[in-house]
Amino acid sequence: MATTTSTLKLESADLTDNALALSVSKICYKGGTTIGLDQSTGLTRTYLTATTSIDIFPVVKGATNAAETGKIYIANLSEDETEFIIVSLANSVIGRLYAGDWMWMPWTPQAQHLSDIEIAPSVTTGMIIEYMAVHNFANIYPTSADA
Amino acid sequence: MATINAELTFTSDITSSGTSFTKNMIMNKAGRSAATGLEFTSGLITRKYTAVTEVDLVVTGVQLYGTPTANAADGSTNSANKLYIKNTSSSVTDYVTIGIGTAAETQEIDDNSSNNHIGRLYGGDWMLIPFNGLTTNNDITVKPSTAEATTVEWMLFFE
Numbered sequence: 001m002a003t004t005t006s007t008l009k010l011e012s013a014d015l016t017d018n019a020l021a022l023s024v025s026k027i028c029y030k031g032g033t034t035i036g037l038d039q040s041t042g043l044t045r046t047y048l049t050a051t052t053s054i055d056i057f058p059v060v061k062g063a064t065n066a067a068e069t070g071k072i073y074i075a076n077l078s079e080d081e082t083e084f085i086i087v088s089l090a091n092s093v094i095g096r097l098y099a100g101d102w103m104w105m106p107w108t109p110q111a112q113h114l115s116d117i118e119i120a121p122s123v124t125t126g127m128i129i130e131y132m133a134v135h136n137f138a139n140i141y142p143t144s145a146d147a
Numbered sequence: 148m149a150t151i152n153a154e155l156t157f158t159s160d161i162t163s164s165g166t167s168f169t170k171n172m173i174m175n176k177a178g179r180s181a182a183t184g185l186e187f188t189s190g191l192i193t194r195k196y197t198a199v200t201e202v203d204l205v206v207t208g209v210q211l212y213g214t215p216t217a218n219a220a221d222g223s224t225n226s227a228n229k230l231y232i233k234n235t236s237s238s239v240t241d242y243v244t245i246g247i248g249t250a251a252e253t254q255e256i257d258d259n260s261s262n263n264h265i266g267r268l269y270g271g272d273w274m275l276i277p278f279n280g281l282t283t284n285n286d287i288t289v290k291p292s293t294a295e296a297t298t299v300e301w302m303l304f305f306e
Binding site: 004005008009011013020024026029033036037038039040042070073082089093097100101102105106107108110115134 | 149150151152153154155156157158159160161162166168170172173175177178179180185186188190191218225226227228229231233239240242244245247248263264265266267268269271272273274275276277278279280281284285302304
């Protein structure tokens, strides 16, 4: 059985009067079990030169993973603080990742289009983006054009 | 201005050679350098739910802790808000479904006018995502899988 662990440390000495120090660690299991997730898209590093929205994690038509849970990591590796990507779940905008920002979240793909994870860069001058899914889904594609 | 560090450490032996990395993020304001960090927070909020009902967990717009700046579609306002959520339960089988939109709406496909489910947080699971903050269909919703008491923690960092 594979073991995948994600650990978060959130710290700030000056956000509040008392220092913030939060730490959480969790093994990534298949939904409702203590069996580790056993598939990965691999850690992808891509260079995007258009502001077009693309599906980095599209759902295959007919795939049924609504009772499953995977994990998604996305990072904006740009070094220009003005550059960002817009991250969306289908047409629902989750938010922006500016240079150096990353995100980690669960993902339960329910249906094609409804659950696609999409990103749209803010510039055409080139941005390096890193992303990965850890999952046990029957079907997800590598990157493809938005449908 | 504050300095907030978020560090992700990932380790996995899914692949034959293993994968591990550590990624640090300083939570800066939108388009700004490390000298201008996010300066407001909701505080670490704890909510207990006892019904299998979808509700808004993090609501956009004016709140008691302040008004998070939203990312306007026309670019007139920009933000790099971040949201942390954890299911503090220890249950292997019970979970909460996290969504984006408005809890009162039913799910519709790809129309950005209702509610879309992101994924499940089982006991101990956590997430850290950007928070867009638009006042239309941009709330973060939660739906427990059980009527037994389920506790969810969350903390918003915003500008």
